[in-house]
Amino acid sequence: MKKIICSILVASMFLTNTVSHANSFLMHTAKAGDSYFYISEKYNVTINELKALNEDSDDIIYEGSLVKVKPISKNITIKIDNITLQPDQSPYIENNRTFVPIRFIAEALNIDKILWDDSSKTATLMNNEKTIKLTLGSHIANVNGKDIKLDAPISIYKGRTYIPIRFISEIFDCIVSWDNSSSTVLIDTKSxxxxxxxxxxxxxxxxxxxxxxxxxxxxxxxxxxxxxxxxxxxxxxxxxxxxxxxxxxxxxxxxxxxxxxxxxxxxxxxxxxxxxxxxSNCLYFLNPRKSTNTWIIKNRTFYKSIGLHDFYR
The missing domain is CATH 1.10.10.2520 (Cell wall hydrolase SleB, domain 1)
Incomplete structure (x- = not known):
């Protein structure tokens, strides 16, 4: 699995896109020890259904691989500022998060730079004061030097690098919502x-x-x-x-x-x-059980306590 990731990812980042109208799927990223039996029990589907969906004739599942679990009843639509966009590859869902190709969402949000470090298998998105680093197979994204946990890992799917659309959009100051009736991701960049x-x-x-x-x-x-x-x-x-x-x-x-x-x-x-x-006009608050900031206590006027916080004018 690891041997083929490099060539696939390089191709996924830089080759010309081709349009695909394949269905969207609920996906599962395989962990160490996962089996078709475990996945079938977890998602209430049969082993034969899983194997047929993944065109797999044996029982081997490699750690880090994406396993199709079931088709989603409606293809996922992406709207940015009420304009419908068509990803060049279909999104998928894992752990209630919608994943899309990295270059698709980066270009849609007008991200300034997309860089790829082959040695660490890390994509970097840069826009204004934000720098996000996303490493293939990792549940962690690094935002301006701070690690943020993701609900599912960055993955390769159909030769493309996929990332969670809500996370990336929100990091770049957009508001994201989900219309369940139409299976649509709604992104607002302007308000x-x-x-x-x-x-x-x-x-x-x-x-x-x-x-x-x-x-x-x-x-x-x-x-x-x-x-x-x-x-x-x-x-x-x-x-x-x-x-x-x-x-x-x-x-x-x-x-x-x-x-x-x-x-x-x-x-x-x-x-x-x-x-x-x-x-009222309070400008400060602190938790006196945790705070080491004595300046507020010494220099501001106590107003009242709510829960574990004290508020000062």
Missing amino acids: TYNEDLYWLSRIIEAEAQGEPFEGKLAVGNVVVNRKNSPNFPNTIKKVIFDTNYGYQYTPVLNGTIYNSPSWESIKAAKMVLAGNNNI
Whole structure:
């Protein structure tokens, strides 16, 4: 398996595309010890169905190989800013994530550079201040030096390198949703409101996961209060990534800012953006059980506690 990856990947990255109208499939990346019996039990399909679908006459499954599990009832559609795009190869789904060819999504999102390091089998996408490194077979993506876990690995399929479309699109500041009725991935690249919602919901999730809803709302309002203050940057994204006095938010430093938010965090972010303020003009918060920052305690006025966080003006 490893011997053929290099030549396949080089071809997949740089050869001219050909259009394919093959169906989309639910896929499974084989792990050490996987068998057709295990996969058939996991996905409730028969061994014979699996073998027929994968055109396989023996019982050997190689670690890292993609196994077709079942066809998806509808081919997956990709829409960017309401324009329907046709990938040159059909997407597939693994662990509820839609995977598409790397060059297709990079070009669709106008990524500046796509590089390939043959020695490490790593693709690098570069756009503005973002650099993403994606290594073949890995569950880890590296974003500006921070490792982010993926739900399924980067893989070769039909001679092309496939990556998760939601992850890549969101890293490059797009809003992604899924229309189950039409099996359509919807990507919005333009809306300022969507960019604010994207980053605000993620900082709320990263800072207030496990906190009561009022605590999530309060964390979001601190960020917006900073955006509206002349002493801080004037956009939500810039507030979150502000490093004028060191990293303002730990999730930016440890990479959890890129984790997907819960529905509660999204709801809290929407309420904050709609003007629901439960924290007055507070500009700071901390968890006194974990924080080593004594400057806030010594120099700012305590307002109140919500959950594990103390809020200061």
